[in-house]
Amino acid sequence: MSVFGIIRIALKSLTRNKTRTFLTMLGIIIGVAAVITMLAIGQGAKKIVEDQVNSMGTNVIMITVNFTQSGSNVRQAAGSGNLLELADVEAIRNQVDRVLYASPVYNTFGQLKYEGNNWRTGVMGVDADYFFIRDMKVSSGDLFHASDVENGAKVCVIGKTVADNLFGDIDPVDKIIRIRNIPFTIKGVLVSKGQNVMGSDQDDTVIAPYTTVYARLLGQHWRNMMVLVSAQSKEDIPLVQQDILDLLQGRHRGTTSEEFAVRTQTDLADTANKVSNTLTILLASIAGISLLVGGIGIMNIMLVSVTERIKEIGIRMAVGAGKRDVMLQFIIEAAAISIMGGFLGILLGFGAAKVVGDIMKWSVAVTPWSVLLSVGFSMAIGVFFGWYPASKAANLNLIDALRYE
């Protein structure tokens, strides 16, 4: 008896019990679909995080002050530091190798006014390099340039959220808004970036030259500053990171390396990835359990099926089926159920992933390896859970089986 022939026998007997076969399959269908959908959602979440991290810019290094330590070991609150100076930015730009751009970043808040509308948002004071570091572009108008920074020009670019709230349908370019009553000319509107990793709106922002912000909005006492640096390539980041730390420590005597926080987007990405990986594993293991339950369903039905078909097994053995033939037939039946179920589950999983993606507006991605995984898993389940009922069938006593009523 060829294996091919037994496959035919097995498939034939499955088609004779269509309802039962389908119901058994359902467990696997749902299990596989769940695994695929969950993994797709996990992948989608990962992709969103990746996009958000990338929206920070390319090869970005962020330098902030962790805390400051006054002479007698009294630590001040994080971010309260007045350690970083504009001169540090210059030093980083000029003295550290493989630094492409560097820009100071001053953060403040301000009430914005345009005619009857007003809006409160964060105002950033940056160098013109900032746009290159963060890979920012304008959707209309223009960015401000190094000359604007040098001159302390009262110009700014605004994010889409600000533009929508202050101007509505009007084109904001070349209009004058008041930030804390100081008039700024809008040079351009930025291309929308969406939410950042932390979930805040990156389009709800006003960006102006740091010289202007520093002089007009902050006042001399304000020195809380962050430095944003762009390395030449991804591979350079760790080296540049260390060089900056060494440089800053050299420039500020008596500081420890712990006082400066030199972080990169990879650090952020790693944290975010850890979260989304945990989520994916959690979702996939729940789905995996449903696949397992589906497998036990197969075993259950196959056991019932063996009992129900004892006489059939007896007849088959009487006309010449050996133990091996009967065993193979039942294993193939179980495997066929799970493979078919796996296949339908993949289709259903694709569909469900698409629906979820559409509803949540996520780019839900079904990966080939998740398909391979669930097909392999469902096949293994079929053979594994088919084994016991099959061996039960194969070891039936011929005469007892024939006389079974």
Add this chain to the structure above:
Amino acid sequence: MVKQLLQTQNLSKTYTMGDIHVHALRGIDLSINEGEFIAIMGASGSGKTTFMNLLGCLDKPSSGSYILDEIPVHTINEMDLAQIRNQKIGYVFQSFYLLPRTTALENVELPLLYCRKCNLHERHEKAMHALTVVGIKDRAKHFPNQLSGGQQQRVAIARAIVNNPVFILADEPTGNLDTRTSVEVMAVFQELHREGKTIVLVTHENDIAQYADRQITFRDGRIISDKINPNPRIAIDDLAKLPRLDEEE
């Protein structure tokens, strides 16, 4: 010279149930020649069913030897025994034992599916031929539950002969059938016998045994009589005398 088909020597079967040993067969010496039509008779408990199981290689003897078509079947393993059942023996059972939800044709094809040497392409042809021999070719696509008892038994006979076995083993083939249908089935057997097939028929009905040309009677696990029937009844003649029933509608 008539060829000897099978031979048993001191064939015994003992069942053990707890501490009790039941001697179902107590040493059977029997030989059957090619082309014989044998009726094995006996009351229930006489050992005839046990003997049939051994003869049909459905069970293994406790002791003694059984040589079928020059193969010592009492020595061979279960896997090869399955092939012996497939190649050498055709079974007809009392309650037909057709696979449900399976057409007559597919039922007849069943032994060919498990046959190692068979050409699968001829399967269909052989099965159709067997159905033609037993006279129900036109019911090939019917399911067993769409056939009358007599028709089902014909399908079973077709399945028994499809692989061209060395002998046909029929266990109470008329036990579930009415008189007329029984005679019809016996007519099929007699026709097969006339064509040279060896048939071993197990029955407890004397009437049915009259169609065979050798009658062996069992009692308490032993053969108590083994005689040639000089004038076997002719089923076709009997059929003509029986009143027609509206069974084959």
